[in-house]
Amino acid sequence: KGSSKSGRGALIVLEGLDRSGKSSQCARLLSYLEGKGCQAEGWRFPDRGTSVGQMISAYLANESQLDDRTIHLLFSANRWEKRALMERKLLGGTTLIVDRYSYSGVAFSAAKGLGIEWCKAPEVGLVAPDLVIYLDVQPEKAAERGGYGGERYERIEFQNKVGEHYHSLHDSTWKVIDGSLAMEAVEEQLRELAMNCIQECQGRQLTNLAW
Numbered sequence: 001k002g003s004s005k006s007g008r009g010a011l012i013v014l015e016g017l018d019r020s021g022k023s024s025q026c027a028r029l030l031s032y033l034e035g036k037g038c039q040a041e042g043w044r045f046p047d048r049g050t051s052v053g054q055m056i057s058a059y060l061a062n063e064s065q066l067d068d069r070t071i072h073l074l075f076s077a078n079r080w081e082k083r084a085l086m087e088r089k090l091l092g093g094t095t096l097i098v099d100r101y102s103y104s105g106v107a108f109s110a111a112k113g114l115g116i117e118w119c120k121a122p123e124v125g126l127v128a129p130d131l132v133i134y135l136d137v138q139p140e141k142a143a144e145r146g147g148y149g150g151e152r153y154e155r156i157e158f159q160n161k162v163g164e165h166y167h168s169l170h171d172s173t174w175k176v177i178d179g180s181l182a183m184e185a186v187e188e189q190l191r192e193l194a195m196n197c198i199q200e201c202q203g204r205q206l207t208n209l210a211w
């Protein structure tokens, strides 16, 4: 069991608007991979378990107010504080399924009006994903899903802007899945993309996010 002898793990990121189904799909993908005997872990950003993560969580719950650039840098710091562990896990053969990453950082802050280049700068040097899967859901659809509206950014007009910025970030590592399909159909596509990625990246070196 495990793939540590045959190569490194893959860094697979799921992105999408709030309530696009990322968290459920990450969990399903993870149990599928584990069932296949693959060494894998589920991660998420923000990681609310650290002290930086607690500041972020309070901000999202509207329990604190922070300047737009300050919260942007905290989200980034929250990824940086996990960078060393992330690299160690990947090199040790563990595949990481990550719910949100730097693309959320850029898309959400840019939707507030911050410059794209300014938003990208603090992300440079984090580990580059092998695959980014964007779950494409209309904000109106997402808003119909349970629990919507509880946190700061969960407003349709704002999510529309976030979606536009996400689209400008698409590059060669991106695959888009129609998130309005049935859960099983999305799951099926995800499995195939993930399995291919895990195999393909075995011989490829880890790189850093360059942008």
Ligand code: TMP
Pocket (backbone or CB within 6 Å): 018, 045, 046, 060, 075, 076, 099, 100, 101, 102, 104, 105, 106, 108, 109, 151, 153, 154
């Ligand atoms: P979550 O619902 O996936 O826990 O994410 C919380 C919110 O934080 C979500 O609206 C997206 C936003 N976000 C950013 O604004 N910047 C970031 O870097 C990340 C990871 C999330």
Ligand code: MG
Pocket (backbone or CB within 6 Å): 018, 019, 151
């Ligand atoms: Mg949320």
